[in-house]
Amino acid sequence: MIFSEPIVNSVTWVTSLTHGLQPTLLATATEAENAPIVLTGVLLSLVVIYLASKIGGELSRMMDLPPVLGELLGGVVVGASALHLVVFPDSGAIASDSLIMTILQFINNLTPDSVTSIFQSQSEAISILAELGVIILLFEIGLESDLKELTKVGYQAAVVAFVGVTVPFAAGTAGLMFFFHTPAIPAIFAGAALTATSIGITSKVLSELGQLKSREGQIIVGAAVIDDILGIIVLAVVASLAKTGEVDVFNVIYLIVSATVFLIGSILLGKFFNQSFVAVANKLQTRGNLVIPAFIFAFFMAFLGNAIHLEAILGAFAAGLVLDETDKRKELDQQVKPIADILVPIFFVTVGAKVDLGVLNPIVPENREGLIIATFLIVVAIIGKVVTGWSVFGQAGINRLAVGVGMIPRGEVGLVFAGIGAASGVLDKPLQAAMIIMVILTTFLAPPLLRFAFKQSVEPQETIEPADVIG
Amino acid sequence: MIFSEPIVNSVTWVTSLTHGLQPTLLATATEAENAPIVLTGVLLSLVVIYLASKIGGELSRMMDLPPVLGELLGGVVVGASALHLVVFPDSGAIASDSLIMTILQFINNLTPDSVTSIFQSQSEAISILAELGVIILLFEIGLESDLKELTKVGYQAAVVAFVGVTVPFAAGTAGLMFFFHTPAIPAIFAGAALTATSIGITSKVLSELGQLKSREGQIIVGAAVIDDILGIIVLAVVASLAKTGEVDVFNVIYLIVSATVFLIGSILLGKFFNQSFVAVANKLQTRGNLVIPAFIFAFFMAFLGNAIHLEAILGAFAAGLVLDETDKRKELDQQVKPIADILVPIFFVTVGAKVDLGVLNPIVPENREGLIIATFLIVVAIIGKVVTGWSVFGQAGINRLAVGVGMIPRGEVGLVFAGIGAASGVLDKPLQAAMIIMVILTTFLAPPLLRFAFKQSVEPQETIEPADVIG
Numbered sequence: 031m032i033f034s035e036p037i038v039n040s041v042t043w044v045t046s047l048t049h050g051l052q053p054t055l056l057a058t059a060t061e062a063e064n065a066p067i068v069l070t071g072v073l074l075s076l077v078v079i080y081l082a083s084k085i086g087g088e089l090s091r092m093m094d095l096p097p098v099l100g101e102l103l104g105g106v107v108v109g110a111s112a113l114h115l116v117v118f119p120d121s122g123a124i125a126s127d128s129l130i131m132t133i134l135q136f137i138n139n140l141t142p143d144s145v146t147s148i149f150q151s152q153s154e155a156i157s158i159l160a161e162l163g164v165i166i167l168l169f170e171i172g173l174e175s176d177l178k179e180l181t182k183v184g185y186q187a188a189v190v191a192f193v194g195v196t197v198p199f200a201a202g203t204a205g206l207m208f209f210f211h212t213p214a215i216p217a218i219f220a221g222a223a224l225t226a227t228s229i230g231i232t233s234k235v236l237s238e239l240g241q242l243k244s245r246e247g248q249i250i251v252g253a254a255v256i257d258d259i260l261g262i263i264v265l266a267v268v269a270s271l272a273k274t275g276e277v278d279v280f281n282v283i284y285l286i287v288s289a290t291v292f293l294i295g296s297i298l299l300g301k302f303f304n305q306s307f308v309a310v311a312n313k314l315q316t317r318g319n320l321v322i323p324a325f326i327f328a329f330f331m332a333f334l335g336n337a338i339h340l341e342a343i344l345g346a347f348a349a350g351l352v353l354d355e356t357d358k359r360k361e362l363d364q365q366v367k368p369i370a371d372i373l374v375p376i377f378f379v380t381v382g383a384k385v386d387l388g389v390l391n392p393i394v395p396e397n398r399e400g401l402i403i404a405t406f407l408i409v410v411a412i413i414g415k416v417v418t419g420w421s422v423f424g425q426a427g428i429n430r431l432a433v434g435v436g437m438i439p440r441g442e443v444g445l446v447f448a449g450i451g452a453a454s455g456v457l458d459k460p461l462q463a464a465m466i467i468m469v470i471l472t473t474f475l476a477p478p479l480l481r482f483a484f485k486q487s488v489e490p491q492e493t494i495e496p497a498d499v500i501g
Numbered sequence: 502m503i504f505s506e507p508i509v510n511s512v513t514w515v516t517s518l519t520h521g522l523q524p525t526l527l528a529t530a531t532e533a534e535n536a537p538i539v540l541t542g543v544l545l546s547l548v549v550i551y552l553a554s555k556i557g558g559e560l561s562r563m564m565d566l567p568p569v570l571g572e573l574l575g576g577v578v579v580g581a582s583a584l585h586l587v588v589f590p591d592s593g594a595i596a597s598d599s600l601i602m603t604i605l606q607f608i609n610n611l612t613p614d615s616v617t618s619i620f621q622s623q624s625e626a627i628s629i630l631a632e633l634g635v636i637i638l639l640f641e642i643g644l645e646s647d648l649k650e651l652t653k654v655g656y657q658a659a660v661v662a663f664v665g666v667t668v669p670f671a672a673g674t675a676g677l678m679f680f681f682h683t684p685a686i687p688a689i690f691a692g693a694a695l696t697a698t699s700i701g702i703t704s705k706v707l708s709e710l711g712q713l714k715s716r717e718g719q720i721i722v723g724a725a726v727i728d729d730i731l732g733i734i735v736l737a738v739v740a741s742l743a744k745t746g747e748v749d750v751f752n753v754i755y756l757i758v759s760a761t762v763f764l765i766g767s768i769l770l771g772k773f774f775n776q777s778f779v780a781v782a783n784k785l786q787t788r789g790n791l792v793i794p795a796f797i798f799a800f801f802m803a804f805l806g807n808a809i810h811l812e813a814i815l816g817a818f819a820a821g822l823v824l825d826e827t828d829k830r831k832e833l834d835q836q837v838k839p840i841a842d843i844l845v846p847i848f849f850v851t852v853g854a855k856v857d858l859g860v861l862n863p864i865v866p867e868n869r870e871g872l873i874i875a876t877f878l879i880v881v882a883i884i885g886k887v888v889t890g891w892s893v894f895g896q897a898g899i900n901r902l903a904v905g906v907g908m909i910p911r912g913e914v915g916l917v918f919a920g921i922g923a924a925s926g927v928l929d930k931p932l933q934a935a936m937i938i939m940v941i942l943t944t945f946l947a948p949p950l951l952r953f954a955f956k957q958s959v960e961p962q963e964t965i966e967p968a969d970v971i972g
Contacts, residue, residue, distance in 0.1 A: 065591075066807060068625070069632050073804040073813065080797045087787040097787040120536075137808050151625050154539070158626040161540050316558040316568040318842030325843055326551045333544040336537060337608050342544065365839040371789030372796055372840060 064148050067138055071152035074130050076376070078115045079156075082108045083375035098234045099477040101375055105382020116383040118153045125149035156380065161342070163370075163377035164230050168343040169328045170370045171233045171242070171251065172350015173363055177297065179248045180351070186422050187252030191227075193421040194253065194437045195260045198224035198414030205410060206461075210403060215272055216461055219451045222268040223465050224411050226261050228441025228473065229254035229343070230377065235477045236436065239484055246429050246484075249422065250436035255347060259289040261443055262340060272456045288338050293348055296331060300352030303327070308356050321365045324353055381441065385470055389463045400463030407468040412438055412475075432483040439476035444469035535619050538609055542623035545601050547847070549586045550627075553579045554846035569705045570948040572846055576853020587854040589624045596620035627851065632813070634841075634848035635701050639814040640799045641841045642704045642713070642722065643821020644834055648768065650719045651822070657893050658723030662698075664892040665724065665908045666731045669695035669885030676881060677932075681874060686743055687932055690922045693739040694936050695882050697732050699912025699944065700725035700814070701848065706948045707907065710955055717900050717955075720893065721907035726818060730760040732914055733811060743927045759809050764819055767802060771823030774798070779827050792836045795824055852912065856941055860934045871934030878939040883909055883946075903954040910947035915940035 086104025087097035108115040110123065115130055117123035125131045125145040130152075135145050180187075203221030206212040212220070233242065233251050241247040263285045266278070307327065311320045328349040335345030353362060391397055419434030448465040451457040457465070557575025558568035579586040581594065586601055588594035596602045596616040601623075606616050651658075674692030677683040683691070704713065704722050712718040734756045737749070778798065782791045799820040806816030824833060862868055890905030919936040922928045928936070 065628070066813075069629065069813060070804055070807040072629055072633075073636075073800045073807065077797055077801045077804060080793050080800070084785065084787070084789070084793050084797075088785055091787050154622050155626055155629040157536070158540065158543055158629075162543075165544075314555065314559055316555070316562050318555070318839075318846070321839050321842050322551050322555050322846070326548055326555070329544045329551070330548045333541060333548060336541040336544065342537075342540060365842075368789075368792050368836040369840055369843060371792050371836075375789070375793070 064144055064151070067134055067140070067144075067148050068151045068155065070137075071130055071134055071148060072155050074133065075116055075152065075156050076159075078108050078130070079105075079376055079379045080372075082116075082382075083379050087375075094481075096235045096238045096477040096481060098231060098238060098378055099474065101378040102231075102382040102474065105379035106385055106387060107382075108379070109383025109385065111385060111387040116156070116380065118157070118380075118384060119150055120153070121384050121386070156376065159373065160377040160380040163373035163375070165328070165332050165342050165346040166366070166370050167230055167234065167374045167377065169346040169350040170363075170366050170374075171229075171237070172347040172352075173354050173359065173366060174237065174242055175248065175251055175351060175354065176243060177351050177355060179243065179245075180252050183245065183249045183252055183425075186425060187249050188256055189421050189423070190249060190253040190418045190433060190437065191256035191260060194227065194257060194415050194418040195225040195264065197417055198410055199264070201414055202407060202410045205406060206403070209406065212461065216451075216457050219268055219272060219447070219456060220407065220461060220465055222264050223440070223444055223447035223451065223468070224407065224414060225257070225264055226440045226443035226447060227254045227257040227415070227437050228439045228443050229258055229347075231439045231441040231473060231476065232436050232480075234374075234378075235480050239481060241432075241484055245425060246432045246436070249425075249428075249433055253418070253433075253437060255293075255344070257437070258341065258344065258443070259285075259293075262289065265447065272451075285339070289340055289344070292335065292338065292340060293344065296345070296348040297351060300348070300355070303352060304356050307353065308358055311358055320358060320362055321369070324349075324362055324366070327353065381473075385466070387470070389466055390470070396459065397463060399460035400467065403460055403464035404467035404471075407464050408471050411440065411468050411472050429483065432480065435476065435479045435483040438479065439473045440469045441473045444472070535615055535622070538605055538611070538615075538619050539622045539626065541608075542601055542605055542619060543626050545604065546587055546623065546627050547630075549579050549601070550576075550847055550850045551843075553587075553853075554850050557850075558846075565952075567706045567709045567948040567952060569702060569709060569849055570945060572849040573702075573853040573945065576850035577856055577858060578853075579850070580854025580856065582856060582858040587627070587851065589628070589851075589855060590621055591624070592855050592857075627847065630844065631848045631851040634844035634846070636799070636803050636813050636817045637837070637841050638701055638705065638845045638848065640817040640821040641834075641837050641845075642700075642708070643818040643823075644825050644830065644837060645708065645713055646719065646722055646822060646825065647714060648822050648826060650714065650716075651723050654716065654720045654723055654896075657896060658720050659727055660892050660894070661720060661724035661889045661904060661908065662727035662731060665698065665728060665886050665889040666696040666735065668888055669881055670735070672885055673878060673881045676877060677874070680877065683932065687922075687928050690739055690743060690918070690927060691878065691932055691936055693735045694911070694915055694918035694922065694939070695878065695885060696728070696735055697911045697914035697918060698725045698728040698886070698908050699910045699914050700729055700818075702910045702912040702944060702947065703907050703951075705845075705849075706951050710952060712903075712955055716896060717903045717907070720896075720899075720904055724889070724904075724908060726764075726815070728908070729812065729815065729914070730756075730764075733760065736918065743922075756810070760811055760815070763806065763809065763811060764815065767816070767819040768822060771819070771826070774823060775827050778824065779829055782829055791829060791833055792840070795820075795833055795837070798824065852944075856937070858941070860937055861941070867930065868934060870931035871938065874931055874935035875938035875942075878935050879942050882911065882939050882943050900954065903951065906947065906950045906954040909950065910944045911940045912944045915943070 082104030083101040086100030086102070086107070088100070090097050090100025090103070105116070107113060110117050110121060113129065114127055117128050128149060131145055131149050134140065134148065140148070199221045202224040203217045206217040206220055207214065229251070232254055236242045236247045236250060242251070263282055266281055266285055307323060311323055314323070328346050331345035331349040332342040333345070336342045353359065389397055389400065392401055415437040416431070416434035418437050419430035419432070422428055422430060422433055448462065448469060451462065451465065553575030554572040557571030557573070557578070559571070561568050561571025561574070576587070578584060581588050581592060584600065585598055588599050599620060602616055602620050605611065605619065611619070670692045673695040674688045677688040677691055678685065700722070703725055707713045707718045707721060713722070734753055737752055737756055778794060782794055785794070799817050802816035802820040803813040804816070807813045824830070859865075860868055860871065863872055886908040887902070887905035889908050890901035890903070893899055893901060893904055915936075919933065919940060922933065922936065
């Protein structure tokens with residue numbers, strides 16, 4: 031029966047119950063019963079996430095650090111490392127680990143089975159919101175990037191990305207095999223994790239520093255995009271190596287070709303699409319006449335990116351680049367801002383929340399071997415990316431340190447490698463822990479380092495936009 | 502193993518995989534594997550939903566009808582009645598009914614089990630987005646409403662709500678028992694379904710007509726809010742009647758007291774909160790300095806509304822009313838608009854998508870009895886609400902027809918009654934079908950009728966804001 035409780039909640043019921051003519055409706059009665067509680071959990075999680083992001087972001091700014099660092103740390107505080115308010119079943123948490131679930135259980139007097147199912151649904155909802163957050167972030171970054179500028183620095187970006195992938199990969203794999211006698215496949219996996227660059231974190235910091243449109247900023251963003259594509263390819267190679275001991279050459283060629291065709295194709299086709307977009311937006315007269323067509327385009331491109339087994343964020347970034355070329359740019363930018371403001375923090379806080387700083391505790395004996403390997407990986411991770419700055423050619427007076435430092439954060443992409451490594455079973459515990467520590471430290475060190483690097487700049491900045499810092 | 506496919510998608514992986522130190526990570530490998538496909542499904546659903554809302558909304562406007570009607574009809578076209586692009590498992594659909602799932606299955610070569618699980622997760626995500634949409638809609642309506650105006654018309658609104666609940670309930674229940682020899686409990690259930698007013702649809706239409714701040718508009722919104730509270734109470738009474746044959750008096754008193762305390766309490770406390778809100782928003786200097794604190798407040802109030810077994814939308818509406826009293830009103834209004842623009846259509850399109858117009862087909866013999874009962878219910882539904890206009894007192898020159906017509910749409914609240922009725926097992930098929938037809942027709946007729954009623958207005962409108970019509 032649908033009423034085991036005097037809970038009557040029309041709006042939340044509606045999405046779970048409808049006309050009920052189908053015979054299967056009763057079978058989903060339990061889920062329908064839980065639906066308002068899932069919404070309660072999502073709302074409470076969002077309140078916690080927003081509080082964490084704002085308190086963290088503001089404290090970070092007061093200390094003259096980039097706000098996104100505070101958002102990540104805010105996530106760490108409310109997440110698996112400390113308060114256990116925002117935890118996820120796919121990081122191994124169960125419902126009773128979640129403080130929010132404990133609160134919901136107390137309010138609604140739930141059975142353990144219901145709690146597990148509500149926890150799962152609520153976590154999935156927050157994850158989807160976080161994913162929409164990073165898609166919109168990349169769309170916004172695309173909107174703020176200048177296609178002409180990006181094309182101008184295209185070669186440099188490609189070289190930086192290539193160096194930033196090969197140097198850490200080679201040094202990391204060889205070093206692990208030589209110094210730590212790690213077998214080849216786990217060493218290659220760890221080396222692959224060193225190649226990642228978090229385009230989300232790096233571009234957010236650049237935007238906060240007002241450096242997104244500087245030459246350095248554009249090289250970093252371009253290189254991070256190319257790095258993302260190279261990362262997809264490296265990951266595919268390594269994963270098939272780990273699984274079968276062989277490399278699926280066809281798949282590697284497929285990924286290289288599809289990524290290139292997708293990015294270049296969408297930008298070329300975009301020139302034609304531009305005209306129609308402006309024409310359509312001018313004709314529409316109901317609310318959302320600009321932002322809805324833009325989101326249709328962005329989400330469709332993100333869908334395409336995912337559908338051809340690349341990445342949703344690549345599609346969103348390409349969509350932003352294309353729409354940046356229209357007359358509607360300014361207006362669209364202004365309307366996307368508040369949407370990004372409420373969705374992007376969900377991404378950063380959940381990235382922080384999923385990290386378990388427990389692996390950093392040297393008092394726990396099994397952490398120690400990992401900490402030693404981690405120290406090695408961190409050194410390789412930083413040096414391997416910093417050197418990329420010196421691979422930039424033909425750009426007199428460029429801040430090479432800033433370019434190199436901008437490539438350091440591994441962020442969510444590094445976590446992916448670590449996660450897939452853990453699931454593949456080829457990594458032992460110390461190496462897993464070391465990879466995670468490397469990802470955490472490069473992610474958290476990069477924002478202050480990047481700020482420092484730009485302060486050391488020998489030339490005046492081309493663009494400083496306070497409007498980018500204060501929304 | 503996590504790689505059964507050459508799908509490598511870093512951003513979507515990240516939300517499903519993390520450091521992987523927990524032993525349970527492998528157990529969730531299947532879900533992690535599906536996570537990027539769920540996102541693909543959500544993105545494609547959003548593209549379809551936005552296209553449906555914009556095409557429907559614009560066509561509606563061209564025919565001089567309120568855009569929200571077109572959004573609902575757009576939902577009908579893409580939903581269970583026609584294209585089967587946006588369908589929901591809790592309306593009895595299975596994965597193979599969903600065209601989007603068929604597309605995903607084709608792209609990713611999925612097993613039937615995976616498809617079922619992906620369909621479930623994707624539908625839950627869209628439902629949560631729709632729920633956030635109606636929460637933000639009510640927050641925006643609260644922001645656009647004037648607390649002083651609402652208090653001025655408070656008594657009238659209460660009378661209108663009371664008449665609009667008792668007349669259709671009494672006439673519907675008595676008529677069904679007298680003319681159709683329906684047993685008491687199902688008759689009471691159907692009568693209860695007649696009491697609902699969809700605050701979402703009615704206030705959206707008012708806003709689109711630029712009538713939200715007119716006297717009529719404020720009475721309708723006030724009455725719809727009170728009606729929502731009365732609806733919760735009626736639903737609780739009827740549901741406990743259907744279940745046990747008795748009324749749980751304690752629960753009824755609890756709901757009445759908690760709803761009153763919640764709404765009045767939050768508005769009174771809001772006067773103090775106002776000051777701190779402005780002070781905090783002025784101090785914050787990172788992006789989202791205004792919109793994030795506002796959403797923390799709105800989502801917390803919505804959470805509270807849900808947690809005390811009332812409704813999330815009541816909390817969001819109260820939050821909007823409170824923040825409307827601050828100096829930041831204009832700025833906040835402007836920033837909430839694009840957020841509402843992308844989330845609210847998801848709500849209206851899914852309401853339309855969940856409706857199955859198949860029950861209206863008179864060629865199917867089992868629909869006929871329902872159609873006859875439906876005709877009776879529709880007459881009661883319209884007359885029972887239109888008379889409420891004549892219960893307004895002490896307001897010379899008020900457009901009584903507009904007030905009455907504004908109360909007609911049953912919308913999502915009516916669907917809830919129908920859904921709970923179906924799940925309770927007390928309603929036979931013809932009565933179920935009749936209730937659904939009544940909800941569909943009152944929902945779709947109300948917007949054009951309301952527009953007509955306002956055109957018949959004998960006095961000039963107080964407020965017409967084209968800015969409300971074109972975002």
